[in-house]
Amino acid sequence: MTTENIPGRANDDLADAARRRFVSSLAAAAAVPGLILQTVAEAARPADQPVTDKVRWGLLVDTENCSDGCDACVTACDKEHNLEGFGRPTTDAQWIRTLTAKDKRTGRVVTLPMMCQHCEHPPCVDVCPTGASFRRADGIVLVDKHICIGCRYCMMACPYKARSFVHETIHDQKTYAPRGKGTVESCTMCVHRVDRGDNTTACAEACDRAGHQAILFGDLYDPDSEISRRMRERDVTQIRADLRLNTGVRYQGI
Ligand code: SF4
Ligand code: SF4
Numbered sequence: 173m174t175t176e177n178i179p180g181r182a183n184d185d186l187a188d189a190a191r192r193r194f195v196s197s198l199a200a201a202a203a204v205p206g207l208i209l210q211t212v213a214e215a216a217r218p219a220d221q222p223v224t225d226k227v228r229w230g231l232l233v234d235t236e237n238c239s240d241g242c243d244a245c246v247t248a249c250d251k252e253h254n255l256e257g258f259g260r261p262t263t264d265a266q267w268i269r270t271l272t273a274k275d276k277r278t279g280r281v282v283t284l285p286m287m288c289q290h291c292e293h294p295p296c297v298d299v300c301p302t303g304a305s306f307r308r309a310d311g312i313v314l315v316d317k318h319i320c321i322g323c324r325y326c327m328m329a330c331p332y333k334a335r336s337f338v339h340e341t342i343h344d345q346k347t348y349a350p351r352g353k354g355t356v357e358s359c360t361m362c363v364h365r366v367d368r369g370d371n372t373t374a375c376a377e378a379c380d381r382a383g384h385q386a387i388l389f390g391d392l393y394d395p396d397s398e399i400s401r402r403m404r405e406r407d408v409t410q411i412r413a414d415l416r417l418n419t420g421v422r423y424q425g426i
Contacts (some may be wrong), residue, residue: 210234227310230392230422231388232408234424235284239283244291244307244381245379254345254349256344260339265336268285270286282425284426288313299326303316304356317350317355326356326357337356341353369390374383406424
């Protein structure tokens with residue numbers, strides 16, 4: 173595996189062949205039917221200040237702390253955004269899922285959470301015909317449900333299969349996370365928390381509570397942030413770094 177220790181910046185030159193092979197096999201494994209699908213912080217933006225490109229919010233996942241069989245992050249995300257299930261796991265909305273993937277070359281198995289990677293160059297935004305899919309100045313990628321026409325181009329364009337289409341009428345919505353039948357949605361990096369000045373996400377908080385500390389939220393641009401400090405300490409990987417999307421979600425231990 174290789175290093176990538178420049179937080180928040182495109183650094184594809186550091187992605188070597190070994191990592192690409194492993195990550196490619198990881199992505200391929202995630203697409204195979206039958207694959208086992210099985211916190212912390214710095215000061216966030218004060219709520220009375222506008223979104224700025226002076227920060228780039230991101231998540232760092234330490235797969236060595238991610239516990240096989242644990243779904244605390246998934247459960248917390250579902251609860252936070254009221255992602256109710258309709259008994260149709262292949263189509264029910266899911267903003268975060270846990271993957272267990274095996275490197276075919278080495279036999280090594282890793283468990284990791286997969287959500288929208290909040291790409292700096294998001295294909296989902298490029299293909300959206302209405303502008304509903306957009307990236308904020310602070311790096312968070314969102315869908316404007318009022319503009320989304322449900323064409324699902326973004327779902328096809330996303331290399332991480334991170335987006336869900338809402339097939340059902342939604343009840344009991346959270347006011348901070350509006351959802352709508354016939355629209356597309358994905359992880360918002362708990363933007364409602366960010367915008368009120370919180371310094372963690374529901375998944376990272378739950379992971380902490382479960383005692384694993386596998387997910388860390390923070391500002392990738394701030395060299396003094398905890399997330400930046402940890403990214404300097406150990407090798408960091410972007411899933412499918414070969415696509416040069418400069419993801420806001422980074423991984424360690426793979
Ligand atoms: S992971 Fe997918 S949905 Fe998220 S920003 Fe990248 S392309 Fe868009
Ligand atoms: S489904 Fe909505 S967000 Fe996705 S490409 Fe179509 S209009 Fe844009």
